[in-house]
Amino acid sequence: MLRAANLHAGYRRGVPVLHGIDLDVAAGGALGVIGRNGAGKTCLAQTLTGALPVMDGSVLIGDDDVSGKDSRARVRARLSHVPEGRMIFGDLTVRENLEVAAFGAGVKLTAEQLHDVEERFPILARKAGDRAGSLSGGEQQWLAIGRALVQQPRVIVLDEPSLGLSPVAIDGVAEALTGIRETGVALILMEQNPYLLKAVCDEVLLLDQGRVTRSLDGEAGEQLVAEAYFGG
Template sequence: MPISAPEPLLEVGGLRSGYGKIAVLHGIDLHIGAGEVVSLLGPNGAGKTTLLRAISGLLPVTAGRVRFGGADLAGGDPRAAARAGLVHVIEGHRVFTQISVTDNLLLAGYDLPRRERAERVEEALSYFPEIAAKRQDKGGALSGGQQQMLAVAQGLVQRPRLLMLDEPSAGLSPVLVDRVLGVVRALKERGTAVLLVEQLIEKALAVSDRVYALAQGHLVLEAGAGEADLPHRLERAYFGQDVPNALHA
């Protein structure tokens, strides 16, 4: 008797979403396995941020399904997603500027028992020595890059099964970009899945198992991150194909 493949950790099927009457996503299908790092690439305006927001419950799903860990998340909210183990670090620096780094992280784990929350704060800080050294400083005293690192650390406090990162390298120096992407590698080794939206294609592919590409709200490519000629295929998928059919080119 053949052994069936394990159920994906995240399964998205026929997903449509947008902003009010403005449709952005047109039937997206993707999956992510436990412990897998997947990059979501595409030109500006392709729908990458919209897709992450629809998956995490920040935007309504107008059609299709979102299943996580075997449970239906479509129609839920970000708190329900986070409780299930799906954590979304949104684009930009979303930290509390008037309280300390430590308090920012404690708030991220507000629903945990006190001792466990303190342990998770220390665990999250261990990934980022630059902000661990500033744990008593206010969030507003951090540089833009350090605030971005703090935002990622806030997501780590939840010990997610799947961490969705929306352009975590934005505003970071090359050294700090490598630090954040090194955290992605460490999470993979620990068995945490990551869905990564990133403009630095080569760096994203270096930490990923697979890649999806979006253009004009359609999925136009799915490939292994190490496949030959992938940068050229991405360019063709973005700009050189009839968008709805490019996935099958």
């Protein structure tokens, strides 16, 4: 569903942060990327979603080569992004946040689609008229994921979805993402929490200084900790 080959990218022209990244996630699959701060996880998320340009290599969504396309075109190709820090519109209501997300993807937010999201995250229905900024951290994460879902994605890239959440909220994120996978949506998680990756992902890539150094089975939670933070 999403493939990247020999991907090079960075924040400054001609100065790559990512060096030859290859990854492949199928429909209904979940791929994790773990690494220390500064390893290149956010750069990879932004490159896959079009916020940063591809210096070299390719990004394909299905058979659609989006390597030279911007983030809006990739959303319309049905790739959605849940950014680090959630980036919801705090002054808008919960419902308005969902409507804006659908509009940005060029899709109409139907009653059925809204029901599907609110059934998955009942708190979004109960607080539909509340300002999004008044939600708890966990509730804001549900909203951020809900915003991605109303865009009718084939692929969702999530950057640090566990950031700042309690263990209970992280368990809720894991349950939600597992349910989303079952609908056929492909997931790519940039994470530092190996236990979330273990719960959700089939495969986890270890990223270090912009390079993939290991590929591990998603069940290898303790090994992920050692590899990512202690060097083996």
